[in-house]
Amino acid sequence: MRELREARLSRTSVRVAGLLVAAVVLAVVCVASLAFGSKSIPIGEVFGALLHGGDSSNASIVTGLRVPRTLVGLEVGAALGLAGALMQGLTRNPLADPGILGINAGAALAMVVAIAIGNFTSLSAYIWFSFVGAALAGVVVYGLGTIGREGATPARIALAGAAVSALLISLTTTVLVLDQQTFDQYRYWAVGSLAGRPGEVAAQAAPFIVAGALLGLASARALDALGLGDEVARGLGVDVVRGRILVMSSIVLLSGAATAAAGPIAFVGLAIPHVVRALTGPDHRWLLPYCLLVGPIFLLGADVLGRLVLSPSELQVGIVTALVGGPVFVAIVRRRRIVAL
Amino acid sequence: MSDRSSHTSRRSMPSHRRIGPLLCVALLISAAGLLTACGDDAGDDSSAATTTASAAPRTIAHKLGTVTIEGTPKRVVTLGLGDNDVALAVGVTPVGMVKGSSGGNGLLPWVNTALDGKKTTVLNLDTGTPYEKIAALTPDLILAMGEFSIDKDYAKLSKIAPTIAYVKGNFKDTYQEQTTVIAKALGRDAEGARVLADVEAKVAAVKEAHPEFAGKTVTLAFMSDANTINVVTAPDDPAILLLGQVGVGLSKSAQTLPKNGQGGIQGALSLEQVGRLEADALIITYASKALQRQLEANAAFKKLAVVKRGGYSAIDLDTVTGLRTPSVLSVPYGLDKLTAALEKATS
Numbered sequence: 001m002r003e004l005r006e007a008r009l010s011r012t013s014v015r016v017a018g019l020l021v022a023a024v025v026l027a028v029v030c031v032a033s034l035a036f037g038s039k040s041i042p043i044g045e046v047f048g049a050l051l052h053g054g055d056s057s058n059a060s061i062v063t064g065l066r067v068p069r070t071l072v073g074l075e076v077g078a079a080l081g082l083a084g085a086l087m088q089g090l091t092r093n094p095l096a097d098p099g100i101l102g103i104n105a106g107a108a109l110a111m112v113v114a115i116a117i118g119n120f121t122s123l124s125a126y127i128w129f130s131f132v133g134a135a136l137a138g139v140v141v142y143g144l145g146t147i148g149r150e151g152a153t154p155a156r157i158a159l160a161g162a163a164v165s166a167l168l169i170s171l172t173t174t175v176l177v178l179d180q181q182t183f184d185q186y187r188y189w190a191v192g193s194l195a196g197r198p199g200e201v202a203a204q205a206a207p208f209i210v211a212g213a214l215l216g217l218a219s220a221r222a223l224d225a226l227g228l229g230d231e232v233a234r235g236l237g238v239d240v241v242r243g244r245i246l247v248m249s250s251i252v253l254l255s256g257a258a259t260a261a262a263g264p265i266a267f268v269g270l271a272i273p274h275v276v277r278a279l280t281g282p283d284h285r286w287l288l289p290y291c292l293l294v295g296p297i298f299l300l301g302a303d304v305l306g307r308l309v310l311s312p313s314e315l316q317v318g319i320v321t322a323l324v325g326g327p328v329f330v331a332i333v334r335r336r337r338i339v340a341l
Numbered sequence: 342m343s344d345r346s347s348h349t350s351r352r353s354m355p356s357h358r359r360i361g362p363l364l365c366v367a368l369l370i371s372a373a374g375l376l377t378a379c380g381d382d383a384g385d386d387s388s389a390a391t392t393t394a395s396a397a398p399r400t401i402a403h404k405l406g407t408v409t410i411e412g413t414p415k416r417v418v419t420l421g422l423g424d425n426d427v428a429l430a431v432g433v434t435p436v437g438m439v440k441g442s443s444g445g446n447g448l449l450p451w452v453n454t455a456l457d458g459k460k461t462t463v464l465n466l467d468t469g470t471p472y473e474k475i476a477a478l479t480p481d482l483i484l485a486m487g488e489f490s491i492d493k494d495y496a497k498l499s500k501i502a503p504t505i506a507y508v509k510g511n512f513k514d515t516y517q518e519q520t521t522v523i524a525k526a527l528g529r530d531a532e533g534a535r536v537l538a539d540v541e542a543k544v545a546a547v548k549e550a551h552p553e554f555a556g557k558t559v560t561l562a563f564m565s566d567a568n569t570i571n572v573v574t575a576p577d578d579p580a581i582l583l584l585g586q587v588g589v590g591l592s593k594s595a596q597t598l599p600k601n602g603q604g605g606i607q608g609a610l611s612l613e614q615v616g617r618l619e620a621d622a623l624i625i626t627y628a629s630k631a632l633q634r635q636l637e638a639n640a641a642f643k644k645l646a647v648v649k650r651g652g653y654s655a656i657d658l659d660t661v662t663g664l665r666t667p668s669v670l671s672v673p674y675g676l677d678k679l680t681a682a683l684e685k686a687t688s
Contacts, residue, residue, distance in 0.1 A: 188566035196567025
């Protein structure tokens with residue numbers, strides 16, 4: 001017994017140490033996000049601007065462009081990483097991502113409608129539309145999945161998500177095909193970008209992402225139990241229905257806010273949980289906090305890369321995550337046996 | 342058994358139940374027919390009365406073929422922005438014109454002014470060439486010198502009516518060349534020459550009236566999304582050439598931008614690089630009002646020397662479209678707006 005307890009303690013301490021390392025790496029990436037950009041600004045000026053503010057154009061670039069962008073990247077990366085892990089746990093599908101539950105499709109349709117109908121004078125208005133669309137889609141998908149006697153089993157939720165996504169995507173395409181101007185504006189949002197967002201976006205998205213993250217972290221035990229099957233979960237004393245609703249609400253909040261704020265960004269929700277699971281195993285009590293930290297490391301890192309490769313223009317982060325995340329994901333799938341969910 | 346009677350009654354359905362589905366299908370078909378008939382038809386009228394048209398047969402050779410026209414074309418369809426403008430400028434109202442603007446009735450402002458209330462059918466080529474609609478207008482001449490996808494469409498269009506495509510290359514004909522060819526096709530050579538001379542006189546007049554423009558530089562840009570400002574970098578861009586005719590040149594920063602986009606005609610900047618927009622005059626057009634507000638509120642943008650001096654002007658997308666696909670109608674219209682912006686920058 002003593003060896004078992006010791007082994008468990010040392011494994012726990014390794015994992016805690018890992019979390020701290022991840023936090024440090026995240027801090028370094030955040031500093032990089034402030035220091036590097038399509039315009040090269042000497043590091044002294046960057047710190048000067050952060051500490052004292054300042055009136056020069058370089059200072060306003062750091063405080064007005066890079067700081068909000070880093071904050072949005074932090075929030076969106078954490079939200080997408082965590083939501084991806086939650087979705088894969090909920091649907092027991094290793095390929096689950098915000099697309100599978102119709103959330104991206106809902107955000108896209110709402111965004112297209114907003115562009116088509118409105119000449120809104122502020123970019124924030126479009127973001128609210130997008131969030132409502134994402135949330136509604138998630139709720140509808142979950143609701144559809146619960147119809148019937150069995151309730152919302154993973155397969156039914158995934159099926160409902162696929163069906164609702166198909167419907168929403170075809171509606172979106174209809175509007176885009178008919179209206180060239182809407183298409184021109186939409187296609188930049190559709191790639192996913194942390195840049196050019198109004199400064200208030202980070203503050204507006206924060207409450208939803210924080211709430212979603214808390215709900216998500218709290219559902220770790222339920223997810224572990226659900227992963228063993230409904231009967232076993234009930235036997236372990238977990239309320240299956242409540243657990244699923246908890247997880248789904250968390251997903252809708254996280255994914256909806258993230259997609260509204262930055263557009264649909266691929267591969268973060270899909271690949272990060274697999275990378276993390278290779279290190280921590282399938283235990284959600286560790287998987288979720290790690291995803292919360294590794295998600296923004298990946299996203300901000302991709303963003304910085306996108307700023308440097310095409311100077312004086314930039315490559316949008318959605319493109320970089322696809323270019324970088326795709327091969328990484330394929331490598332994981334091929335080399336390791338996917339850690340069973 | 343008692344069920345047999347209900348079985349036999351099913352074999353011959355009462356007549357009202359058979360008519361129901363048939364009626365529905367008939368209604369659906371007629372509804373579909375009505376809907377397809379209601380396009381953006383603004384009615385159609387044949388071209389204006391011929392005053393000085395020459396009816397002599399003439400042959401026009403263009404890159405994709407040769408066209409011989411006899412008499413005076415009465416039902417002209419124009420599928421390029423320049424084609425729209427030249428036809429109207431020489432006094433011919435096409436029965437079908439290509440959509441050029443996303444607002445209003447789809448026609449650019451100077452086109453609507455030249456139409457002056459006359460009716461025409463607006464053809465939307467955004468989602469593919471509407472061959473059936475064009476054929477339904479029964480044209481006797483199709484002018485497609487400025488049509489974007491004429492390479493693909495020429496075969497089908499020339500079966501509907503004699504079709505004139507570009508002479509040198511897609512978007513490589515100058516607007517003067519376009520005007521001459523179209524005027525000849527319509528039998529209105531004299532009008533064509535007169536309209537061209539008027540435009541060139543106007544450009545020369547602007548240059549003479551504004552000696553302060555000489556030697557100034559301009560940055561012409563288009564903000565397409567929240568983090569991309571596309572700057573026109575090609576010195577042979579039609580808008581830049583027109584500015585050159587009134588004495589204004591491309592800014593040094595625009596010249597040194599790495600080029601991208603089709604044929605290297607523009608360079609892209611992120612918001613951080615707003616400093617590279619410096620010039621004597623800065624003219625920006627925006628994809629949406631929200632983007633305009635965002636850029637004008639950007640702190641680094643407000644610090645630009647050209648902005649502080651009052652040298653920055655925003656112009657609308659239609660004007661820029663007209664400047665970059667110039668014609669005898671769009672050049673005077675665009676020149677007015679450019680002159681206003683340049684006056685503001687040099688005052």
